[in-house]
Amino acid sequence: MPAIDDLVLFTQVIEHGSFSKVAELNNVTKSVVSKRISKLETELGLQLIYRTTRKLTLTEPGEVLYHRAKSISHVAQAAFDSVKGYSEALSGxxxxxxxxxxxxxxxxxxxxxxxxxxxxxxxxxxxxxxxxxxxxxxxxxxxxxxxxxxxxxxxxxxxxxxxxxxxxxxxxxxxxxxxxxxxxxxxxxxxxxxxxxxxxxxxxxxxxxxxxxxxxxxxxxxxxxxxxxxxxxxxxxxxxxxxxxxxxxxxxxxxxxxxxxxxxxxxxxxxxxxxxxxxxxxxxxxxxxxxxxxxxxxxx
Structure with a gap:
């Protein structure tokens, strides 16, 4: 089964349209992002993204996966946010x-x-x-x-x-x-x-x-x-x-x-x-x- 963090990375790539931007966001190299997306494709046995020098385009299975997985990063972030600073005073x-x-x-x-x-x-x-x-x-x-x-x-x-x-x-x-x-x-x-x-x-x-x-x-x-x-x-x-x-x-x-x-x-x-x-x-x-x-x- 593909790792959750690889699915999150995949959704970030689609949302930002760039391996470089996602690499910068996650403090990793562009090659690491590319390898992890390739690993995800290998595990699924499907091509998810068409890569060209100008843009990234989703394949049909890639589009299905993206729409199913795009909430994962939001849910994960919400989970982290729910405990960060939990002891802080609440106001507003x-x-x-x-x-x-x-x-x-x-x-x-x-x-x-x-x-x-x-x-x-x-x-x-x-x-x-x-x-x-x-x-x-x-x-x-x-x-x-x-x-x-x-x-x-x-x-x-x-x-x-x-x-x-x-x-x-x-x-x-x-x-x-x-x-x-x-x-x-x-x-x-x-x-x-x-x-x-x-x-x-x-x-x-x-x-x-x-x-x-x-x-x-x-x-x-x-x-x-x-x-x-x-x-x-x-x-x-x-x-x-x-x-x-x-x-x-x-x-x-x-x-x-x-x-x-x-x-x-x-x-x-x-x-x-x-x-x-x-x-x-x-x-x-x-x-x-x-x-x-x-x-x-x-x-x-």
Whole structure:
């Protein structure tokens, strides 16, 4: 398997378009750079670069490799930066946006505690369930749930949030308990609007594969707490983050349904611009957020 540092060197050569510039950046000779690229090509059994006296041109496999490997150098640098000067005092301001649920349940206190530990630092945190444009809206950091499609952003996975289907004991006593997903067709299901698949498209698992089933109901909302209140009132069945209803389930105020069928797990990510080198305060805050989730992981 090719060495990671050779892949990093390869991406540098393409980005700078010169063996000489890369040699200068790495304090080695031009011949060393050339030999290491040749070694990479030999190990792969492919020509990656067409070399002429005027320019360097990627071959087709070279182009594929470059697009796959170009993030390696950024990830490696971020790893080094995350520990360099870690003991230095953190200061400045961070603008961040987080989903309402995460903000109210975990992040408001976690971020406030972070500010207490670093008196020279302040955080402006916006709670918003709607998609925000991280760059256009000038946010330093965004906490997002679900799949990240924008390749111009870097996402660090923080945690996975398990969702549960639940109802109140009163609802179950009056309408019965569904034993399989199809039984939900006879129940009033409450929809959560921010879902990318639609508020009444619920995810289930069968033979280790996720599938979606359409349900229906007389109420939907973009606010999960509003849905929880309606479930507690006995107005229907909802599919909600475990962290939101964990305490009510523990106290018996809500009952988990179809636990072996529910298949919804949502990733929680810390997202920042790909082109912007994250400041140490951003890296430190991301790590603090990750640790905060880990401390109460049983609720997720």
């Amino acid at each position: 301001k961070i603008r961040m946006s987080v989903p309402t649920i995460s903000g109210e349940l975990v992040l408001a206190k976690a971020v406030s505690d972070f500010c207490q530990k670093h008196p020279g630092l302040s955080v402006d945190m916006s709670l918003n369930n709607h998609f925000v444009d991280l760059v256009a809206d000038n946010y330093d950091l965004v906490i997002r749930t679900g799949y990240l499609e924008d390749s111009s952003l870097i996402a660090r996975h923080i945690f996975n949030s398990r969702w549960v289907i639940c109802a109140s004991p009163a609802y179950i006593e009056h309408y019965g308990k569904p034993e399989k997903p199809k039984d939900l067709n006879c129940h009033n299901c409450l929809g959560y609007n921010p879902q990318s698949t639609g508020p009444f498209d619920w995810q289930f698992i069968k033979q280790n594969k996720i599938y979606t089933q359409k349900v229906s109901g007389n109420f939907s909302s973009d606010n999960a707490i509003a849905l929880k209140k309606n479930v507690l009132a006995g107005n229907g069945i909802a599919y909600l983050p475990n962290c939101l209803v964990h305490d009510e389930l523990e106290r018996g105020e809500l009952v988990e349904l179809l636990s072996t069928h529910a298949g919804k797990v949502v990733g929680i990510y810390a997202v920042y611009p790909y082109t912007r080198k994250p400041a140490k305060r951003i890296q430190a805050l991301i790590e603090h957020i990750r640790e905060s989730y880990m401390e109460i992981k049983e609720k997720f």
